[in-house]
Amino acid sequence: MRDHSSVIPLLKTIGPFNEVADDYNYQSAWDRLSTSKILVIGAGGLGCEILKNLALTGFKNIHVIDMDTIDLSNLNRQFLFRHKDIGKSKSEIAANFIKQRIGEDNINIIPFFGKIQDKSIEFYSQFDLVISGLDSIEARRWINATLVNLSSSNNKIIPLIDGGTEGFRGQSRVIIPSFTSCFECTLDLMSQKITYPVCTIANTPRLPEHCIEWAHLIQWNIEFGSTKKFDADIPQHIQWMYETALNRAKIFKIEGVTKQLTLGVCKNIIPAIASTNSIIAASCCNEAFKLLTDSNPYLNNYMSYSGDYSIYTYTFENNKRSNCSVCGSLPKKIYVESYKTLQQFIEDIKDKQEIQIKNPSISSISGPLYMSSPTELQKITKNNLSKKLNKLISNGDEIVITDVNLPISLRLIVYFTSDEKDPELN
Amino acid sequence: MTIDKDAKYDRQLRLWASTGQSNLESSHICLINASSTGCEILKNLILPGIGSFTIIDDKKVSNLDLSSNFFIKNNEINRNLATVTTKNLNELNTEVKGFAIEKSIQDLLIEENDEIFWQQFSVVIISDYTPKLNQLIDILWSKQIPLMIVNTVGFYSSFNLLTSETTVIETHDPSKLYDLRIDLPWEELQQFADSFDLDNLDDQEHAHVPCIIIFIKALQSWIKTHEGQPPWVSYTEKKNFKKYVELLSRNIVLENNFAEAVSSSHRAFQITDLPDSVKQLLKISKENPVTKNSSIFWIYIAALSKFLQLNNDVLPLPGTIPDLASDTKNYIDLQNIYKEKAKKDQKLFTEQVESVLESIGRSKDEINNDSIASFCKNSRLLFVTIGSKKFISSHFIEQFNHEKDQSKIKKYLIYFGILTFNIFINEHNRLPELSDLKEFIQLYNEKIDSTTLAGSDVKVFEELLSHNTRNYTNLNSLMGGVVSQEVLKLCTGQYVPIDNLFVFDGIESSSEKFKIEY
Numbered sequence: 001m002r003d004h005s006s007v008i009p010l011l012k013t014i015g016p017f018n019e020v021a022d023d024y025n026y027q028s029a030w031d032r033l034s035t036s037k038i039l040v041i042g043a044g045g046l047g048c049e050i051l052k053n054l055a056l057t058g059f060k061n062i063h064v065i066d067m068d069t070i071d072l073s074n075l076n077r078q079f080l081f082r083h084k085d086i087g088k089s090k091s092e093i094a095a096n097f098i099k100q101r102i103g104e105d106n107i108n109i110i111p112f113f114g115k116i117q118d119k120s121i122e123f124y125s126q127f128d129l130v131i132s133g134l135d136s137i138e139a140r141r142w143i144n145a146t147l148v149n150l151s152s153s154n155n156k157i158i159p160l161i162d163g164g165t166e167g168f169r170g171q172s173r174v175i176i177p178s179f180t181s182c183f184e185c186t187l188d189l190m191s192q193k194i195t196y197p198v199c200t201i202a203n204t205p206r207l208p209e210h211c212i213e214w215a216h217l218i219q220w221n222i223e224f225g226s227t228k229k230f231d232a233d234i235p236q237h238i239q240w241m242y243e244t245a246l247n248r249a250k251i252f253k254i255e256g257v258t259k260q261l262t263l264g265v266c267k268n269i270i271p272a273i274a275s276t277n278s279i280i281a282a283s284c285c286n287e288a289f290k291l292l293t294d295s296n297p298y299l300n301n302y303m304s305y306s307g308d309y310s311i312y313t314y315t316f317e318n319n320k321r322s323n324c325s326v327c328g329s330l331p332k333k334i335y336v337e338s339y340k341t342l343q344q345f346i347e348d349i350k351d352k353q354e355i356q357i358k359n360p361s362i363s364s365i366s367g368p369l370y371m372s373s374p375t376e377l378q379k380i381t382k383n384n385l386s387k388k389l390n391k392l393i394s395n396g397d398e399i400v401i402t403d404v405n406l407p408i409s410l411r412l413i414v415y416f417t418s419d420e421k422d423p424e425l426n
Numbered sequence: 427m428t429i430d431k432d433a434k435y436d437r438q439l440r441l442w443a444s445t446g447q448s449n450l451e452s453s454h455i456c457l458i459n460a461s462s463t464g465c466e467i468l469k470n471l472i473l474p475g476i477g478s479f480t481i482i483d484d485k486k487v488s489n490l491d492l493s494s495n496f497f498i499k500n501n502e503i504n505r506n507l508a509t510v511t512t513k514n515l516n517e518l519n520t521e522v523k524g525f526a527i528e529k530s531i532q533d534l535l536i537e538e539n540d541e542i543f544w545q546q547f548s549v550v551i552i553s554d555y556t557p558k559l560n561q562l563i564d565i566l567w568s569k570q571i572p573l574m575i576v577n578t579v580g581f582y583s584s585f586n587l588l589t590s591e592t593t594v595i596e597t598h599d600p601s602k603l604y605d606l607r608i609d610l611p612w613e614e615l616q617q618f619a620d621s622f623d624l625d626n627l628d629d630q631e632h633a634h635v636p637c638i639i640i641f642i643k644a645l646q647s648w649i650k651t652h653e654g655q656p657p658w659v660s661y662t663e664k665k666n667f668k669k670y671v672e673l674l675s676r677n678i679v680l681e682n683n684f685a686e687a688v689s690s691s692h693r694a695f696q697i698t699d700l701p702d703s704v705k706q707l708l709k710i711s712k713e714n715p716v717t718k719n720s721s722i723f724w725i726y727i728a729a730l731s732k733f734l735q736l737n738n739d740v741l742p743l744p745g746t747i748p749d750l751a752s753d754t755k756n757y758i759d760l761q762n763i764y765k766e767k768a769k770k771d772q773k774l775f776t777e778q779v780e781s782v783l784e785s786i787g788r789s790k791d792e793i794n795n796d797s798i799a800s801f802c803k804n805s806r807l808l809f810v811t812i813g814s815k816k817f818i819s820s821h822f823i824e825q826f827n828h829e830k831d832q833s834k835i836k837k838y839l840i841y842f843g844i845l846t847f848n849i850f851i852n853e854h855n856r857l858p859e860l861s862d863l864k865e866f867i868q869l870y871n872e873k874i875d876s877t878t879l880a881g882s883d884v885k886v887f888e889e890l891l892s893h894n895t896r897n898y899t900n901l902n903s904l905m906g907g908v909v910s911q912e913v914l915k916l917c918t919g920q921y922v923p924i925d926n927l928f929v930f931d932g933i934e935s936s937s938e939k940f941k942i943e944y
Contacts, residue, residue, distance in 0.1 A: 006462075006494035006897035010580065013860060015892040016885040017933050049903065052496050056899040073436045076474050079518055103500050167441050168911060168921065172935075204634070206757040207749050252754045260432075264440065271440040274470040275914060278907030286581070286900035286932050295893075296581060299935040307911040309600050309922045315936040 046133025049281030077274035089113035144183035151177035168307035170280035184326035208256035215244035331411035337419040446918035453548040464553035466906025478523035483508035494897035580893030581932035637687035682751040729778035742771035742802035837938035
């Protein structure tokens with residue numbers, strides 16, 4: 001039988017750096033390991049590692065959520081999956097593998113094959129700690145906002161430990177809702193998807209990427225209209241993208257369009273290896289272990305790891321921002337050129353690093369300016385899109401931006417700059 | 427590579443491409459001690475597809491092993507550790523060959539004194555305490571096989587890379603500087619720049635002149651009007667040059683190319699010269715002439731030295747340019763001028779490599795065009811370091827005694843504590859505990875540094891002894907990731923590895939790296 005002989009020495013003796021030595025108690029540390037309910041979000045590269053580490057360090061009640069199925073390209077790092085598992089649910093296969101390896105009697109692990117947004121607030125409030133190993137920024141914002149909202153509305157503090165990797169680099173961080181900075185506070189630090197200006201793609205392509213984006217963003221719609229949606233997981237679709245991009249590249253004498261690059265651009269692929277997942281997941285689990293057992297102080301509050309040029313780590317305290325749209329109390333300021341229409345303003349904020357809202361609905365004090373859903377409201381408000389924003393609101397007015405997919409109300413104070421003319425229209 | 431393999435390894439091929447992958451697939455990794463850390467390292471190497479691995483361990487699976495090692499199954503207690511972990515790890519990737527040797531390192535060193543046994547390995551990894559370590563170090567050092575030694579104790583860990591020399595061509599320099607030769611255009615580039623008459627272009631054309639051309643023109647006219655002085659002599663002059671470029675624009679709001687020139691003016695200030703790191707390499711190469719047994723890296727350096735003599739001390743042109751605001755034609759024409767020049771330089775360099783090979787009696791068949799292209803692309807960014815086979819040196823101790831930074835002092839102590847931990851095991855055949863603190867400190871004073879420790883320093887040792895387990899999964903797995911990254915760098919021959927000691931503090935979640943000099 002698998003026992004806990006490797007965990008006991010970490011809890012039995014109080015170390016000299018323990019900051020709560022007077023209250024520390026071996027038995028209660030032990031009880032917290034076996035009774036705490038942990039939620040793992042993501043059963044991919046980080047998730048597989050996190051589940052293994054939690055299971056081996058004595059955690060007994062684990063839930064795991066992932067909406068994805070297993071793909072061939074996962075097998076170079078997601079070590080709980082085999083070739084025969086391709087197409088099956090990541091969370092279910094991962095949970096089964098752990099149960100089988102660790103022993104059914106040793107661990108209770110419950111998978112959920114679906115989106116995090118499908119679960120209720122009550123579901124989330126049952127956990128003592130959440131660890132996320134996600135590649136989507138949107139999902140991380142969602143869980144962060146959900147947990148911060150729980151802390152302010154229900155007074156229930158559920159720590160969130162978040163990990164992320166890219167190639168040889170990664171970061172782990174500890175978020176204690178309402179006490180430390182939250183994910184949203186540092187949204188502008190996240191590396192952003194590379195985008196290319198539409199006029200370059202349409203008129204003056206120079207890079208192979210420009211040709212691929214032309215096929216992807218322009219030609220596909222012209223060819224198939226709205227009848228067929230592009231799906232990067234369908235090989236024929238990628239083949240079409242590749243051939244279309246290649247033809248365009250030939251016309252412009254641009255070299256370097258390959259199938260690998262086509263796939264990378266269309267799917268926004270981030271390089272990933274097992275090693276980095278191992279480092280970051282272990283760091284997250286080490287923090288979870290210290291936080292729940294009080295065996296040693298936990299990370300305050302951010303560590304980044306970089307292994308591509310020698311090894312470099314940076315540990316620091318990320319500060320809370322008072323104008324954070326999730327955990328702050330103040331609105332953000334935004335400067336808008338006076339010539340901009342509501343439509344142009346919406347396009348701008350979608351791309352803004354600290355905002356990044358895909359389907360914004362916008363309201364001012366006097367009522368909705370534009371509602372992206374439901375359809376009825378969209379119909380009523382869409383006439384505003386072509387109006388100039390400075391005709392709809394005044395300088396210094398506050399507006400609120402929401403998105404049905406995010407539990408966030410983003411408050412902005414709008415200041416107009418004196419640019420009256422659109423330079424593009426000259 | 428089959429289609430299936432391309433898809434399976436897609437996420438890593440974007441880091442090291444097919445050249446790195448084929449290097450990886452021909453590597454053979456040896457692990458001594460099938461510890462939890464060791465198995466984590468191998469997991470991260472088997473998944474991306476090393477060629478083969480060998481685990482050496484004569485021990486039987488204990489409860490403690492099972493408790494912390496994911497690659498042991500519940501019914502495998504008392505079976506041989508090397509055999510069960512080899513089998514379980516091998517399930518991760520059927521294309522990798524796994525071998526188990528059920529012997530202790532002591533026995534192996536007696537039996538396998540034939541030279542060939544160790545020669546088969548690309549890298550040897552030792553995790554946790556191992557007896558007869560010095561003998562093993564000597565063997566591997568003499569064969570130039572890198573040895574990685576990793577220890578984790580409780581929340582602390584350290585990792586040494588012992589190797590005589592590390593050379594990297596494809597360093598993937600993260601600074602992403604481009605070598606554009608704006609200060610020193612060659613004939614074709616100058617002609618191309620001259621073909622633009624900025625004053626007589628229409629507005630549309632003027633807004634599509636690539637900024638490299640703008641820089642070349644601006645720099646040359648600036649130098650003419652500034653008594654031959656380039657603008658990079660001072661901060662003020664740099665700022666003035668930026669203004670100067672901005673004033674060349676007809677409308678800076680509309681002309682993206684000029685806006686780009688202003689915001690990327692650092693490119694115009696890049697001076698074409700020989701970096702000190704390259705000068706150092708040439709010096710080493712001059713002092714140690716190549717022989718029949720020299721590695722291809724040093725043959726390239728010898729060839730580079732000849733190349734520089736023929737090319738006015740200017741390195742081979744990498745030939746890549748960044749994306750620039752421009753119309754398609756101007757950009758592609760410019761790109762081709764850079765590519766052509768790079769090809770020309772490569773040809774001249776290849777001739778030098780041939781002549782070096784000939785002079786040492788080696789065949790020209792060794793020449794690999796991809797490898798030469800890669801060397802020429804990276805000649806500004808080559809990495810070389812001379813390693814050490816020591817765990818401590820008097821110089822290192824001296825550094826420690828002069829260190830003022832508390833966080834660094836702590837990392838030194840973690841490392842010294844781990845070394846002392848292993849010395850204690852060697853002497854007592856058991857793990858030290860908190861009650862051994864006094865003896866532990868004595869041992870430290872005797873074997874590592876005789877200076878008396880401050881009270882705050884002793885805390886680090888207390889921590890080590892309070893949580894004296896080598897099987898804390900999270901630290902095992904974390905170091906498994908760290909060490910495997912370094913193995914990947916050595917095996918693919920890409921990215922710059924650690925030089926040569928890394929210490930991690932899992933309480934503060936911070937790290938430090940040190941270099942132990944030979």
